[in-house]
Amino acid sequence: MIFNSLTYVLLLSLVATLYWFLPYKSRLLLIFVSSLIFYGFWKISFIPILLISVIIDWWIAQRLFKYKKKNRLPLLLTSLITNLGLLFYFKYLIFFSNNAIGIANLLGAELDPFGLKIILPLGISFYTFQTISYTVDVYRGFIKPEKDFILFACYITFFPQLVAGPILRAKEIIPQFTQKCLFSFDHILIGLRYILFGLFLKTVLADNISIFVDRGFAIDINNLSAIDVWTLAFLFGFQIYFDFSGYSFIAIGSARLMGIKFPKNFDFPYISSSPKEFWKRWHISLSSWIRDYLYLPLNKKKIENRSVDGFNKSFKSPGNLKSLFITWGIMGFWHGANWTFLIWGIYHAILISLNRLIEPFAKKLSNFSKSVIGVLITLPLIMLSWIPFRATSLSDSLDMWVKIIDPSAYTWLGMRENTYLLSFVVLLAFFTVYLLKQKILPLLNFKKLIVIFLDIFLIAIIFLTVIIFFRSINQFIYFQF
Amino acid sequence: MMNLKDYYRKKNNFFTIRLTILIGFITGIFILNFFLEQKNSKIKFDELALTDSNNKFIEIENGKDVHCSDLSDLNKCLDSYKNTGEKKPVILWLGNSQLHVINEQQPGDEFSSSILHRKLYKLKKYALTFSQPNANLQEHYLLFAYLLNKFPVETLVLPVFFDDMREEVIRQNIKIILEKPQTMKIIKNSFTAKNLISIKNKKNFFHSQSDKEKKNFQNNFENFLNRKLADIWPVWNEREYLRRKFLSSLYFLRNTIFNIKPTTTRKMIKGNYLKNIKAYEDILNLAQISGVDVLVYIPPIRNDVKIPYLLSEYFNFKKEIQKIAYKYESNFTSLESIIPPESWGYKASTNLKKAKELDFMHFKDKGHKLIAEALYIEIKNVLKK
Numbered sequence: 001m002i003f004n005s006l007t008y009v010l011l012l013s014l015v016a017t018l019y020w021f022l023p024y025k026s027r028l029l030l031i032f033v034s035s036l037i038f039y040g041f042w043k044i045s046f047i048p049i050l051l052i053s054v055i056i057d058w059w060i061a062q063r064l065f066k067y068k069k070k071n072r073l074p075l076l077l078t079s080l081i082t083n084l085g086l087l088f089y090f091k092y093l094i095f096f097s098n099n100a101i102g103i104a105n106l107l108g109a110e111l112d113p114f115g116l117k118i119i120l121p122l123g124i125s126f127y128t129f130q131t132i133s134y135t136v137d138v139y140r141g142f143i144k145p146e147k148d149f150i151l152f153a154c155y156i157t158f159f160p161q162l163v164a165g166p167i168l169r170a171k172e173i174i175p176q177f178t179q180k181c182l183f184s185f186d187h188i189l190i191g192l193r194y195i196l197f198g199l200f201l202k203t204v205l206a207d208n209i210s211i212f213v214d215r216g217f218a219i220d221i222n223n224l225s226a227i228d229v230w231t232l233a234f235l236f237g238f239q240i241y242f243d244f245s246g247y248s249f250i251a252i253g254s255a256r257l258m259g260i261k262f263p264k265n266f267d268f269p270y271i272s273s274s275p276k277e278f279w280k281r282w283h284i285s286l287s288s289w290i291r292d293y294l295y296l297p298l299n300k301k302k303i304e305n306r307s308v309d310g311f312n313k314s315f316k317s318p319g320n321l322k323s324l325f326i327t328w329g330i331m332g333f334w335h336g337a338n339w340t341f342l343i344w345g346i347y348h349a350i351l352i353s354l355n356r357l358i359e360p361f362a363k364k365l366s367n368f369s370k371s372v373i374g375v376l377i378t379l380p381l382i383m384l385s386w387i388p389f390r391a392t393s394l395s396d397s398l399d400m401w402v403k404i405i406d407p408s409a410y411t412w413l414g415m416r417e418n419t420y421l422l423s424f425v426v427l428l429a430f431f432t433v434y435l436l437k438q439k440i441l442p443l444l445n446f447k448k449l450i451v452i453f454l455d456i457f458l459i460a461i462i463f464l465t466v467i468i469f470f471r472s473i474n475q476f477i478y479f480q481f
Numbered sequence: 482m483m484n485l486k487d488y489y490r491k492k493n494n495f496f497t498i499r500l501t502i503l504i505g506f507i508t509g510i511f512i513l514n515f516f517l518e519q520k521n522s523k524i525k526f527d528e529l530a531l532t533d534s535n536n537k538f539i540e541i542e543n544g545k546d547v548h549c550s551d552l553s554d555l556n557k558c559l560d561s562y563k564n565t566g567e568k569k570p571v572i573l574w575l576g577n578s579q580l581h582v583i584n585e586q587q588p589g590d591e592f593s594s595s596i597l598h599r600k601l602y603k604l605k606k607y608a609l610t611f612s613q614p615n616a617n618l619q620e621h622y623l624l625f626a627y628l629l630n631k632f633p634v635e636t637l638v639l640p641v642f643f644d645d646m647r648e649e650v651i652r653q654n655i656k657i658i659l660e661k662p663q664t665m666k667i668i669k670n671s672f673t674a675k676n677l678i679s680i681k682n683k684k685n686f687f688h689s690q691s692d693k694e695k696k697n698f699q700n701n702f703e704n705f706l707n708r709k710l711a712d713i714w715p716v717w718n719e720r721e722y723l724r725r726k727f728l729s730s731l732y733f734l735r736n737t738i739f740n741i742k743p744t745t746t747r748k749m750i751k752g753n754y755l756k757n758i759k760a761y762e763d764i765l766n767l768a769q770i771s772g773v774d775v776l777v778y779i780p781p782i783r784n785d786v787k788i789p790y791l792l793s794e795y796f797n798f799k800k801e802i803q804k805i806a807y808k809y810e811s812n813f814t815s816l817e818s819i820i821p822p823e824s825w826g827y828k829a830s831t832n833l834k835k836a837k838e839l840d841f842m843h844f845k846d847k848g849h850k851l852i853a854e855a856l857y858i859e860i861k862n863v864l865k866k
Contacts, residue, residue: 001699006706041699189502215649218680223752414752416647421735452501459505464512467716468723472703 001041003250004203005472011038011159016191016257024180031154031258038159039122046121049086050157056082057131058152061138061145072139079135087128090120095337123163125334127156129289134170136293140303143171151177160254164247166265166285173260181259193459194253200462201246203469209239209426212419217390219414221399226409229387229400230380231423236390237383238426241269244283268434270382273374274359275351278382279311287311290331298323311352325349340388340397347385513716516723548581548594548610551624551654558609559631569607570635572597572860573628575621577645579780580612582843584826590846596853601860606635613655617648617753618760619673623658625764626668634773636863638856640780640816641761641802643795644842649753651677671763676756736832743831743838744786749794758801765809774863775811777802781852783841785822812863819855824848 001007015034019027040047060079064072094116101111134155137143146152155173156162181187216224216232224232248265255262269282279287291311292303299320325346332345362370384404388397403409413420441451545561546554562571574580574594583590594610601608609632611624621639628634658664659677668674711718735741768775779799782788788795799815806813824847827837844852 005699005703006710007699007703010706192502219752220676220756223755225751412751413748414750416750418735455501456505456508459502460508460512463506463509465727467509467513468720468727470720 001038002472003247003254004199004470007041007472008038012254012257016188016254019258020183027180027258028148028150028154028177031158032150035154035157035159035162039157039162042122043119049090049121049124050127053083053086053127053131054153054156055149057135057156058146058149061135061152062147064135064138065145076135076139080132083128083132087124090118090124092333092337094118126165126167127162129167129286129293129334130156133167133289133293137170142303143174146170146174158255158260160251161262164244164251165283166248166251166262167289168262168285172263176260184259187256187259191253191256194249194256196253196459196462196466198246198249198251198253199466199470201242201249203246203471204462204465205426206239206243206246207469207471209235209242209422212422213239213390216415216419217392221396221403224400224403224414225412226403226406227420228414229403229409230383231415231420232390232400233383233387234423234427235419237270237386238423238430240386240389241266241282268438270379270430271375271434272378272382273371274362274378275348275355275382276311277374278378279348279352280309284309286331286334290327294330295323295327298326321353324352328352335389339394340391343388343394343397344385347388351381351385510716513723516726517716517719520719520722545598547598547608548592548612550581550611550613551652552627552657553654555631558611562607562609562632565607568633569602569605571632572601572606572608572636572638573625573632573634574608574610574638574856575616575625576610576612576640576780577616577642577842578612578614579640579642579842579844580610583849584828584840584843584845587846591849593849593853593856596850597856597860600853600857604861604864606860606864613652615645615648617645617650618757618764619649619677620651620655622668622671622673622760622764622767623651623655623664623677626767627658627661627664629667629767629771629773630663634771636774636776636860637764637768638776638778638860639764640778642780643790643798644747646754646757646798647747647750649750649756656681668763668767671767673756673760673763676759733831733833737834741832743828743841744789746789746791748791749798758805761802762805762809765805765811768811769809774866775806775809776856776859776863777806777811777813778856778859779815779817781816781818781820781844781848783820783822783825783839784818785825786839789841812859812866814859816852816855819851820844820848824851 001011011034015030018030022030036047039050057079060075064075067075094114097114097116101113104111134143134152138145146155151174154177155168155170158173161168213232213236216228216235219228245266252262252264263285265284267281267284269278272278272281288304288309288311291309295311296303328345328349329342330345331348332341332343335341335344362374365373384401387400388394391397391400545564546557547561549555549558574597580594581592583592594608594612597610598608611628613620618641625634625637656677659674659681665674707717716723765775765777767773779802803813803815824844826840826843826845828840828843830836830838
C-alpha cells in the first residue's frame with residue numbers, strides 16, 4: 001500500500017494505537033504482521049521473496065557469530081550470493097539478457113528476445129541492501145547477531161521503511177526494538193508533524209509538478225529549446241526531491257508514532273556548494289551505505305558504520321579514481337536496470353572528481369564566496385544529472401544534454417509559460433524556506449507569539465492543502481527502484 | 482518546522498505544541514468549510530477564462546440536439562440524428578468555445594450552429610456541430626476520425642484558430658478515442674496518432690496505474706474507504722471542487738501579479754504549433770481519403786484593437802493554413818473581419834482587479850447570425866462543386 005492512501009492512514013492509525021496498549025513481545029508481533037499486511041497489499045506473492053531474504057540472513061548471522069574466522073567467509077558469500085542473486089534475477093535479468101541478445105544479433109546471430117515476464121518485487125533494492133549491511137556488520141564484528149527472529153524480522157520488514165528506505169543500520173534500529181518504549185505525546189505529535197509535512201511534499205508539490213514534467217518530457221526533443229531543457233531538469237529535480245523526501249518524512253513520522261527514531265534522509269540538498277556536499281544531504285542513508293559497504297572497502301579504508309554523513313570521503317590515491325567510478329556505476333545501476341542510470345552514476349563520479357581537482361583553488365576564497373559560487377555552479381550541474389534519470393532512453397538524454405551546449409537553442413521557448421513560472425517559483429520558494437528556517441527564524445530569537453502564530457498558520461495551510469490534494473493517484477518515484 | 486520543535490523542547494513548553502497542532506487542524510478545517518460555503522456549482526473550471534459574462538450551453542434546435550461537445554454527450558446528437566428517420570448527409574462543424582458561447586447573451590439570442598442547421602436542413606443537409614473550449618487540431622483529428630464511423634459526413638467545416646495552436650492537452654473525453662479499435666484502424670499510421678500513443682506511453686513512465694492495477698484489491702479497498710469517509714465527512718466528496726477552486730485562485734493571482742489580460746501578446750509555442758499543423762494535415766488527408774469535402778476558414782477576430790498575437794507569426798500562420806488547405810484540394814476562406822466591432826463584447830475580469838476585459842474570441846448574438854450566414858454561403862459553394 002502506498003503512503004498517500006486512506007488504506008495506509010487506516011493501517012497506521014490502527015497499528016500505532018494498538019502498539020501502545022500491547023506488552024513488549026506482542027508489539028513486535030504486531031509490527032511484523034502489519035508489515036506483511038502492508039507489503040502483501042501490492043502482491044501477496046512478494047511476501048515469500050522477502051521472507052527468504054530475512055530467514056537466510058537471520059540464520060547465517062547466527063552461524064557467522066559462532067564459527068571460527070576461516071569458516072565465516074563461505075557463509076558471508078552465501079548470504080551475498082542469495083541476496084544479490086535474487087536482486088539480479090528480479091531486477092536485472094531481463095535487461096542483461098536483452099542486451100546480450102542485442103550484441104549477439106549485432107554479431108550476426110538471429111536470436112529472438114526471451115520474452116521473460118518478471119515482476120520486480122517492490123522495495124527489493126532497499127531491503128536487500130539492509131540485509132546485506134546486517135550480515136556484513138556481523139561478519140565485521142560490529143554487531144552481535146539478533147537471536148530473536150521476530151525482532152530481526154521487524155528490523156528488515158518494518159513497514160515505514162520497507163519499500164523505499166531509509167536504509168537503516170542494525171545498530172541504529174535493533175536496540176530501539178529491544179527496549180520497551182514508553183508512551184509519550186512527544187512521539188505522536190512529532191510523528192504527526194513529519195507525516196503531515198511529508199504528505200504535503202508528495203501530494204501538493206511533487207504530484208502537481210509531475211503534471212508539467214510529464215508534459216515537458218513528452219515533447220519531441222527537436223521542439224525543445226535549451227531553456228526548456230534547463231527548466232525540465234530543474235522541475236524534475238524538484239519533483240523527485242519532494243517526492244522522495246516526502247516519502248522519507250512520512251516514513252520517519254510513521255516510525256516515530258511507535259517511538260522508533262529514524263535518522264534524517266534529506267537535508268536541503270540543493271543548497272550544497274559542491275557535489276560532495278550534495279551527497280551528504282541527498283538520500284543520506286543510501287550514500288552512507290555505498291560509502292561503508294562499497295567505496296571504503298574498495299579503498300581499504302576504515303568503515304564508519306552509520307547511516308549518516310553520506311558520501312563524505314575523498315582519497316588522493318591513484319587507484320581511488322577507479323574505485324570512485326566503480327562505486328558510482330553500481331550506485332547508478334542500483335537505481336534501475338537501464339543504461340540511463342549508469343550514465344547518471346558516471347556523471348556524478350565525474351562531478352566528484354572535478355570537485356576534487358577544484359577544491360585546492362576554492363580554499364583561497366572566503367567562506368561566503370565559496371558558498372555562493374559553489375551553489376551557483378553545483379545546483380545547475382546536479383539538476384542536469386536528473387535528465388538521464390527521467391528521460392526514457394539514452395539517446396533522449398544525450399540529445400537533451402547536447403541542446404544546452406548549442407547557443408542557437410537559446411533563442412526560443414517550446415513550452416507553456418506556466419512551466420517556466422512554476423520552475424522559478426519552486427526554486428525561489430526552496431531558497432526562501434531555507435533562509436527562513438536557517439537564518440531568519442533564529443534571528444527572531446523565537447519570540448513566543450510569532451512562533452506560535454507561524455506554527456498554527458503553517459499547520460493550517462499544510463493540513464488543508466493536503467486534504468484537498470490527497471489522492472492515491474501517483475506512486476512514489478523511488479518505489480520502482 | 483524542526484526549529485520550532487527544538488524551540489518547544491528547549492522551553493519545555495509542551496502544552497503549547499499540542500495546542501498549536503490542534504488549533505492548526507481546526508483552522509484548516511474551518512477554512513475548508515468556509516470555501517465550501519462559498520461554493521458556486523455553476524463555475525466551469527475548464528472554461529474559466531470565459532468568465533460569467535459569456536453564456537455557454539449546448540444548443541437544441543427544434544427539439545434536436547445538433548451541437549455537442551465530445552464523446553461525453555455524443556449520444557444525444559446521435560439519437561437526434563437517428564430520430565429524423567432520414568439519412569441526410571452531415572455537414573460537420575468542429576470548433577472551440579466561439580461556437581458555443583454568446584457574449585452578453587440576451588433572451589432570444591441564437592447560436593450560429595442552430596441557425597446554420599436550420600438553413601442547411603432546407604437543402605436536405607444535416608449540420609452538426611462539435612465544440613470544446615480551446616480545442617486543438619489534434620483533438621479535432623481524433624474526433625473527426627471517430628465521427629466518420631458514426632455519421633455520413635459529407636462536408637467538414639474547420640475553423641483554425643491561431644490561439645488554439647498553442648494547445649496540446651487532449652481531454653479525457655477525446656483521448657478515449659485512442660482506445661477505439663475501429664477508429665485506430667484508420668488513423669494508426671498518422672503522425673498525430675503515433676505521437677499521441679507515444680506520449681501516452683511516456684507519461685506512464687514513473688507512475689499512473691494501468692487499468693489492470695486499478696482493479697486490484699488495494700484500489701477497491703481504497704475506493705471503499707473513500708466512500709465511507711465521504712459519508713462521515715461530506716467535505717471529502719467536495720475535494721474535486723476545492724482543488725479546482727484552489728488552482729483557479731492561483732490562475733487569478735498569476736494574472737494579477739504579471740498583469741496578464743486578454744490583450745497580452747501570446748507567442749507561438751513552436752512544438753505545439755508544429756504538432757497542430759501536422760494534425761491539420763492529418764485531418765485534410767483523412768478527409769481526402771474518405772471523400773469528405775473540407776471548408777477551412779480563419780475564424781473571426783476582434784480587429785478594432787491590437788490583436789494579442791505577434792503580427793508576423795499570425796500572418797505566417799494564415800499563409801501556412803491556406804497553403805496546406807490548397808495542397809489537399811480543400812476550400813479555404815478567411816472570415817477574420819466579418820464581425821463588426823459593435824458585435825464584440827467584454828467579459829468579467831480574469832484577475833483580482835475586477836475590471837472588465839476585452840473578449841477577443843466570443844461575439845454577441847449578431848455575430849452568430851453573421852458567421853452562420855457567411856458559412857452558409859461558403860458551404861453552398863462547396864456543395865455546388
